[in-house]
Amino acid sequence: MTDQPHGPSLRAAGLAALVTGGAAGIGAAVVRLLHQEGARVHVADVDQDAYVRTIPLGRRGAPHEVARAALYLASGESAYVTGTNLVVDGGIAAGRQAT
Numbered sequence: 001m002t003d004q005p006h007g008p009s010l011r012a013a014g015l016a017a018l019v020t021g022g023a024a025g026i027g028a029a030v031v032r033l034l035h036q037e038g039a040r041v042h043v044a045d046v047d048q049d050a051y052v053r054t055i056p057l058g059r060r061g062a063p064h065e066v067a068r069a070a071l072y073l074a075s076g077e078s079a080y081v082t083g084t085n086l087v088v089d090g091g092i093a094a095g096r097q098a099t
Helices: 025-036 048-053 063-074
Strands: 016-020 040-044
Touching: 016 025, 025 040
Parallel strands: 016 040
Antiparallel strands: none
C-alpha cells in the first residue's frame, strides 16, 4: 500500500476475491490484506471431516504418497508411460457415480 497525500491507495478497489482456507493462519492474513486493499472478499472453507468421508480409503493422502507418484513419473521407471493421467486421490475419482 502506498501513501498518497489523500491517504492510502486501494490497489484492489472494485475487485472480488475468493479465498479458500481463509479462516485461519496465512489464509486469514491474505483475507485481511485484500480487504485493506479494497477488495470484496469471500471466504470459502472446507469442512475437513465431511471431505475425508468422501475419500474411499477413508483418510487424506500424505505428502510423501503424492511425492512418490511424481518421483515415479520423473524416473526411468515410467519410460514407457505416455498419454495417461496418474490420479493420486485415494479413490475419489474412481468412486464417483455418474449423474
